[in-house]
Amino acid sequence: MKPFLHLFAILISCFALGGGIAHAQTAAAAAAPLPGNSVYQFSPVMTDQDGRHFALADKRGKPVLVSMFYNSCQFVCPMLIDTLRDTEAALNQEQRKNLSVLLVTFDPARDDVATLKGIATKRDLDLTHWTLARTDAASVRKIAAVLGIQYRRLPNGDYNHTTALILLDAEGRIAGSTAKLGEVDADFVKLIKEQGQP
Amino acid sequence: MKPRCAISRWTWVLACCAGALAPIGNCAAAERAPAYIAIPSGSFASTLSNPSDNNSPVRVERFALRETPVTNGEFLSFVNAHPEWRRDRIPATFADASYLHHWASPSTPGPGQDDRPVISVSWFAAQAYCEAEQARLPTWYEWEYVAAASKTSPDARRDASWRAEILRWYGRTSEAPPATVGGTANFYGVKNMHGLVWEWVDDFNALLISADSRNQGDPDKLKFCGAGAISLQDRENYAVLMRVALLSSLQGADTTNNLGFRCARTLPDAK
Amino acid sequence: MKRVKLVRNIWMKAAALVGLVMCVQTSMAAAQSPAKLKGDFGPPQGEPIHAVLTSPPNVPPAIHRKYPAKVIVDLEVVEKEMAISEGVKYMFWTFGGTVPGSFIRVRQGDTVEFHLKNNPNNKMPHNIDLHGVTGPGGGAASSFTAPGHESQFTFKALNEGIYVYHCATAPVGMHIANGMYGLILVEPPEGLSPVDHEYYVMQGDFYTSGKYREKGVQPFDMDKAIDERPTYVLFNGAEGSLTGDKALTAKTDEKIRLFVGNGGPNLVSSFHVIGAIFDKVRYEGGTHFQENVQTTLIPSGGAVMVEYKTKVPGSYVLVDHSIFRAFNKGALAIMKVDGPMKKDIYSGKELDSVYLGDRAQPNMASVSKATQAAASGTLTLQDQINAGRELFAGTCSVCHQANGAGLPGVFPPLAQSDFLNSDLHRAVGIPLHGLSGKVTVNGKEYESVMPPMSQLNDDEIANILTYVLNSWDNKGGRVDAAEVKAERARTVPAPAAGH
Numbered sequence: 014m015k016p017f018l019h020l021f022a023i024l025i026s027c028f029a030l031g032g033g034i035a036h037a038q039t040a041a042a043a044a045a046p047l048p049g050n051s052v053y054q055f056s057p058v059m060t061d062q063d064g065r066h067f068a069l070a071d072k073r074g075k076p077v078l079v080s081m082f083y084n085s086c087q088f089v090c091p092m093l094i095d096t097l098r099d100t101e102a103a104l105n106q107e108q109r110k111n112l113s114v115l116l117v118t119f120d121p122a123r124d125d126v127a128t129l130k131g132i133a134t135k136r137d138l139d140l141t142h143w144t145l146a147r148t149d150a151a152s153v154r155k156i157a158a159v160l161g162i163q164y165r166r167l168p169n170g171d172y173n174h175t176t177a178l179i180l181l182d183a184e185g186r187i188a189g190s191t192a193k194l195g196e197v198d199a200d201f202v203k204l205i206k207e208q209g210q211p
Numbered sequence: 212m213k214p215r216c217a218i219s220r221w222t223w224v225l226a227c228c229a230g231a232l233a234p235i236g237n238c239a240a241a242e243r244a245p246a247y248i249a250i251p252s253g254s255f256a257s258t259l260s261n262p263s264d265n266n267s268p269v270r271v272e273r274f275a276l277r278e279t280p281v282t283n284g285e286f287l288s289f290v291n292a293h294p295e296w297r298r299d300r301i302p303a304t305f306a307d308a309s310y311l312h313h314w315a316s317p318s319t320p321g322p323g324q325d326d327r328p329v330i331s332v333s334w335f336a337a338q339a340y341c342e343a344e345q346a347r348l349p350t351w352y353e354w355e356y357v358a359a360a361s362k363t364s365p366d367a368r369r370d371a372s373w374r375a376e377i378l379r380w381y382g383r384t385s386e387a388p389p390a391t392v393g394g395t396a397n398f399y400g401v402k403n404m405h406g407l408v409w410e411w412v413d414d415f416n417a418l419l420i421s422a423d424s425r426n427q428g429d430p431d432k433l434k435f436c437g438a439g440a441i442s443l444q445d446r447e448n449y450a451v452l453m454r455v456a457l458l459s460s461l462q463g464a465d466t467t468n469n470l471g472f473r474c475a476r477t478l479p480d481a482k
Numbered sequence: 483m484k485r486v487k488l489v490r491n492i493w494m495k496a497a498a499l500v501g502l503v504m505c506v507q508t509s510m511a512a513a514q515s516p517a518k519l520k521g522d523f524g525p526p527q528g529e530p531i532h533a534v535l536t537s538p539p540n541v542p543p544a545i546h547r548k549y550p551a552k553v554i555v556d557l558e559v560v561e562k563e564m565a566i567s568e569g570v571k572y573m574f575w576t577f578g579g580t581v582p583g584s585f586i587r588v589r590q591g592d593t594v595e596f597h598l599k600n601n602p603n604n605k606m607p608h609n610i611d612l613h614g615v616t617g618p619g620g621g622a623a624s625s626f627t628a629p630g631h632e633s634q635f636t637f638k639a640l641n642e643g644i645y646v647y648h649c650a651t652a653p654v655g656m657h658i659a660n661g662m663y664g665l666i667l668v669e670p671p672e673g674l675s676p677v678d679h680e681y682y683v684m685q686g687d688f689y690t691s692g693k694y695r696e697k698g699v700q701p702f703d704m705d706k707a708i709d710e711r712p713t714y715v716l717f718n719g720a721e722g723s724l725t726g727d728k729a730l731t732a733k734t735d736e737k738i739r740l741f742v743g744n745g746g747p748n749l750v751s752s753f754h755v756i757g758a759i760f761d762k763v764r765y766e767g768g769t770h771f772q773e774n775v776q777t778t779l780i781p782s783g784g785a786v787m788v789e790y791k792t793k794v795p796g797s798y799v800l801v802d803h804s805i806f807r808a809f810n811k812g813a814l815a816i817m818k819v820d821g822p823m824k825k826d827i828y829s830g831k832e833l834d835s836v837y838l839g840d841r842a843q844p845n846m847a848s849v850s851k852a853t854q855a856a857a858s859g860t861l862t863l864q865d866q867i868n869a870g871r872e873l874f875a876g877t878c879s880v881c882h883q884a885n886g887a888g889l890p891g892v893f894p895p896l897a898q899s900d901f902l903n904s905d906l907h908r909a910v911g912i913p914l915h916g917l918s919g920k921v922t923v924n925g926k927e928y929e930s931v932m933p934p935m936s937q938l939n940d941d942e943i944a945n946i947l948t949y950v951l952n953s954w955d956n957k958g959g960r961v962d963a964a965e966v967k968a969e970r971a972r973t974v975p976a977p978a979a980g981h
Contacts, residue, residue: 050303055335151347158334158416158463159304165417173417309602309630371705375691381605382573382701409605449653449704453606456652460607460628467629469605 047073051185052159057152059117062129062145069156070185076208077113077181081153081162081174083120084128089176092194094136097178103202108209114143117156119164119172121147160187182208245285245344246278247476248400255356255366258451259418271356273480276349277473279392279402280410281340283314284325286332289340290318296336305335309466313388326391328408328471334463337411337472346474348413351458353475355451358405360398368448377450380406389469405450408471409457418459521640523591523671526552530595535584538718539730541680541741542587545669550591557584558599559608559627559649559662566688566714567721567812569697574719575606575649575660581719582684582745583647583664590642590668595634596621602630607651609633613783614645614666622650642670644767644785646743655747659689659707661719663745665785677789678736683815684743685751685780685802686719687712694811710748715807717800717815724800724815732792734821739789740800746782752803753778753786755817757796762789777803792819794828848872849945856941856963863948863960870949873942877935878950886954892930894923897954906951906959910969913943940966 047053047070056070078097082090094116101109118124129145132138138145148156157164164174178201179190188208191198254268290296297318298311309331315321320329332340334348341347349357361367368374389408396402461467530552534542560579566572577583588594598610607628611620615637618624624635649662665682689707690700694714706713717724724730732738744751754777763775764787772778780786792798800815801808808814823830852869855861875884878896882888886897896902901923902909916934920927935943940963947961 047302052304054302054304154413154416155335155338155463161462163416163418165414375701375704378704379701382699449656452652457607457628460626460631465628465631467631468602469629 048184048186050187052181052187053185055155055159057148057155059146059148059152060126062126062133062140064126067146072113072115072181073185074183075111075113076183076188076205077115077185078205079115079117079160079179079181080177081117081119081157081160081164083118083172084124084132085120085171089174089194093176093178094138096194096197099197100178100202100205103197104205104209108206110142111209112142112205116143116145117153118145118147119153119157119166119174120170121150121153123170161190180205180208245281245474247275247346247474248278249273249275249478250353250357250399250401253356253365255359257352257355258448258455259351259355269352269356271352273478274349274353275476275478276353276357276399276401277346277475278396278400280328280408280471280473281337282326282392283320283329286329286340287318287320287325289343293339293343296339301336303464305464306333307464307466310336311466313468324388326393327388328392328403330389330408330468330471331466332411332470332472333466334411334415334461338413340472341474344474346476348411348472349475350414351412351418354410354412357397357399357401358451360401360404362395362397365398368451374448374450377405381450381453389471409454409467409469411470411472412458415458415461416463418455519640521590521642522638523550526550526593530554532556533586533588533594535578535586536682537578537580537584538582538682538684539724541585541667541682544673544676544680545587545589546673547589548671550589550593552593552595553588554595554597555586555588556597556599557586557610558601559604560601561604561606563699565720566690566700566716567695570690570692570695571699572688572690573660573699573702575604575608575657575662577610577647577649577662577664581661581663581686582682582743583662585664585682585741586647586666588639588666588668590639590671592639592668593636594639595636596625597632597634598625598627599632600627600629604629606657608649608657608662609651610647611650612637612645612647612666614639614641614643614647614668616640619650620647626651639668642668643769644668644741644743644764644787646745646783646785648745648783655707656702656704658745658747659687660702661686661745663743665741665743667741674739676737677739679730679732680739680741681730681817682741683717683724683730683800684745684785685715685717685749685753685813686745687747687749688714688716690714707747712749712811715749715802715811715813717813721812726816729797729816729818732817732819734792734795734819734824736792736819737789738792738817739787741785741787742780743785744780744782748782749802749804749807750782751780751813753780753788754801754803755788755790756799756801757794758790758792758798760788760790763787792821794824795819795821849942852945853941863952866945866948866960867952869942870945870947871953873938873946874949877938878946881932886950888923890926892928894921894926894928894930896950896956898956899923902950903957906961907969909947910943910961910966913938913946914966914970940964940970 053070053073056068058066058068060066078100080093080097082093084090097114097116101112101114104112118129124147126147129147133140133143133145160177160179162175162177164172166172175192176194177190177192180188180201182188189201189204191201193201250271250273252271252273254270257269294300298306298314299317301310310333311317311329311331313321313331314324337348359366359368361370361373364370392403392407394402397404457470461470527549528551531554533553533555535555535557536542557577558579559575559577561573561575562579563571563573564581574581596610596612598608600608607626609622609625609627611622613620615621617637621635621637625633627633645666645668647664647666649657651657663684663686665684689703689711690696690713691703692698692700692713703713714721722728742753760775760778762771762773763778764771765778766781767785767787775788778786778788796819798817798819800817802813848865848868849872852861852865855865881893882896886895888895894901901921912932913935917932918930920929922928938946943966944961944963948959950956951959951961
């Protein structure tokens with residue numbers, strides 16, 4: 014009996030060591046199965062502005078407005094936060110409560126927890142449902158790939174990047190996106206409202 | 212480096228008896244360690260200009276690159292060890308419907324495929340494979356740096372006949388499966404950088420050229436946050452332009468028939 | 483005073499307020515119904531239509547629809563090796579498997595849902611720029627497609643005309659040079675005028691490492707393309723694509739419309755149809771047209787519509803009139819027109835007579851003088867000799883030579899000819915009736931055929947013979963027109979010599 018149990022344990026750990034993704038999968042498999050095209054199939058460990066660790070898949074359960082930014086970005090990123098806020102403002106109280114906003118930084122090397130907290134305070138973000146998060150550089154590349162965002166680090170530390178506001182449904186599937194900045198995209202708002210329907 | 216092989220002899224025997232091929236497969240693969248070639252550091256002028264840096268040469272730090280692209284045989288070992296990457300199990304987030312479609316079955320590449328480069332793999336799959344080998348995908352600059360070499364020169368990009376030879380590959384049909392890996396090594400000792408398959412790079416989604424490549428210098432700065440789309444230097448080096456064009460047309464889950472990959476490793480500093 | 487001013491002020495303010503409100507209302511109304519774009523006939527109506535695409539040189543049928551519709555276009559990019567010339571193969575990148583690519587035909591105001599598919603066996607990503615699209619890149623920005631993938635974008639065809647489409651993926655020049663171009667026709671809402679045949683022809687320049695017609699699989703040559711030194715300049719992607727049994731066909735008295743594009747990548751075309759004149763040319767494919775045109779310029783990345791009526795049967799050669807391209811690089815196509823001859827318009831070859839250059843025109847002065855003199859009865863021997871000399875030069879000297887020496891073994895001499903001098907009577911019969919069979923002149927045998935000089939009249943023959951008799955030491959004498967007339971009246975066959 015025992016040798017076989019021993020073997021079984023070894024086999025399990027072999028598979029587990031084989032890839033972080035497998036690990037994430039077994040963890041996520043605890044809930045109902047994730048749809049194949051859910052973004053949460055990739056669920057790295059992330060840290061928020063208050064230093065708390067969480068897995069990306071923890072966001073599952075409510076629609077999420079997600080985008081990517083970085084602190085030193087003088088040009089587009091402040092506009093991004095404004096646009097997110099204005100988009101939120103176009104919803105009613107109930108819909109707002111049912112939506113989380115997640116901003117992931119391109120620049121984990123410079124955007125540490127303290128920096129993220131500083132942004133949250135300065136821009137007066139409602140942290141009951143807004144999260145600013147950082148993760149390791151390899152995971153940043155994967156999150157961008159999964160969301161379809163392009164970015165490129167420049168030698169001076171700045172980033173070129175495309176900008177999109179992406180709406181994930183409660184199961185993490187991409188329901189829509191908009192690249193409109195500085196104004197509220199009416200069609201996108203409509204989409205958010207539809208996602209919010211029970 | 213090879214934790215999976217640090218298993219007691221007893222469990223080895225049991226693993227065999229239980230018919231568990233995976234650990235053996237992994238260890239066997241680890242035994243036949245793939246060849247990684249050390250590439251010395253250097254600077255070179257990239258086709259992707261650095262507008263914020265006045266298009267100055269790019270520095271590539273010393274790193275190791277796989278001698279040949281990953282083959283179907285090697286990828287099979289990986290898929291056996293990590294069955295979540297089988298084509299019948301992989302989530303749509305990580306690969307499209309054409310993933311490994313050329314394999315005879317989800318767990319067998321088929322006859323004669325073992326030494327051919329694996330194709331129809333997504334970026335996510337390539338990443339996972341490299342991670343499993345304690346490696347990563349090369350960056351675009353690393354790839355371009357090694358690809359600039361011919362057999363005898365580290366930078367043959369000004370050599371018209373070398374460029375013509377590369378262009379010839381684009382002039383051939385691609386219905387047959389690609390040829391087996393191997394052949395003549397370039398200046399660095401690396402093989403098949405040209406003429407076999409396109410290859411993924413780690414920062415494929417950093418190739419911020421606009422989908423309409425004629426918009427060079429288009430001042431749509433809002434789209435790319437500040438610097439606009441990157442410009443392509445050396446527009447006569449069509450071979451490189453076509454690689455950039457292909458990679459920038461893809462998403463991370465996309466696969467295509469002529470696209471494979473090889474892995475790279477960061478090396479500790481020489482000094 | 484103050485009260486009047488106050489009232490006036492109030493009225494002015496009220497008027498201003500009313501004016502302001504009206505302004506705001508009209509601007510709001512304007513904002514709600516923006517000025518209609520030209521060529522926008524409103525949203526699509528009816529069921530979506532799948533566009534019929536055709537391979538060159540054929541054109542989809544004319545559209546008879548009277549309303550804007552949603553038209554779905556499915557176009558696949560295929561990279562394939564085909565013959566560019568006899569025994570010469572080239573790797574073409576094609577829209578729809580042909581060079582030029584499939585012909586697309588829609589109506590102005592249509593909403594086109596464009597699906598671009600990239601065959602999984604292709605190596606390259608591709609996209610499409612349609613010159614008829616109003617939008618970034620002509621669609622190129624929205625159709626960048628990797629092999630094994632499909633892109634979709636939608637546009638409204640606001641402008642009517644004949645437009646080029648082509649691939650715009652880096653490196654653009656190479657994609658176009660490999661054949662990635664075609665035409666899209668956006669018909670005006672009332673359609674084009676009816677014709678008997680519509681054909682699709684597109685010129686392109688091609689660059690291969692090997693020389694023109696060098697056999698084997700030829701790769702693309704980048705340096706030649708950059709230097710604009712084409713190896714081939716072709717209609718419809720191959721030598722012979724529109725010649726022989728693949729020639730365009732028509733009958734006489736038919737109206738022809740050609741949609742002619744120029745994909746380039748580099749050269750401008752001087753398009754001409756040998757033997758035809760274009761009745762109507764919509765130059766540059768625009769709205770206005772020119773008439774009675776021999777050769778029209780088609781810019782690279784441009785197109786024209788030409789119309790002409792076939793009248794006379796024969797082979798009409800389409801060329802780029804930068805003529806070395808037609809005969810040394812392949813820019814040649816044929817339209818074969820069948821039907822009855824129309825001699826009044828074009829007779830074909832009527833006469834093949836000898837042309838003597840500056841000797842061809844006899845000095846008509848002496849001939850005229852002789853004619854007048856004969857009419858008034860004052861014809862002298864010298865008049866006859868003078869006239870005869872000119873007439874001899876124009877007619878007889880070709881064979882018998884200006885000095886009467888003839889051609890040894892072929893044409894007998896007239897100078898000191900015993901044959902001539904022995905029988906004057908016989909001599910008169912020869913220009914009239916001709917001479918064939920063996921003759922012996924001055925001891926040499928001749929067996930040739932002299933045809934009857936039926937174009938000469940009696941006076942002329944008399945004058946010629948008189949000249950001959952009085953030249954080159956011949957025995958002299960005189961022949962008058964009456965004698966010639968009498969001889970002519972005799973229905974004796976050509977005097978058989980020597981029997």
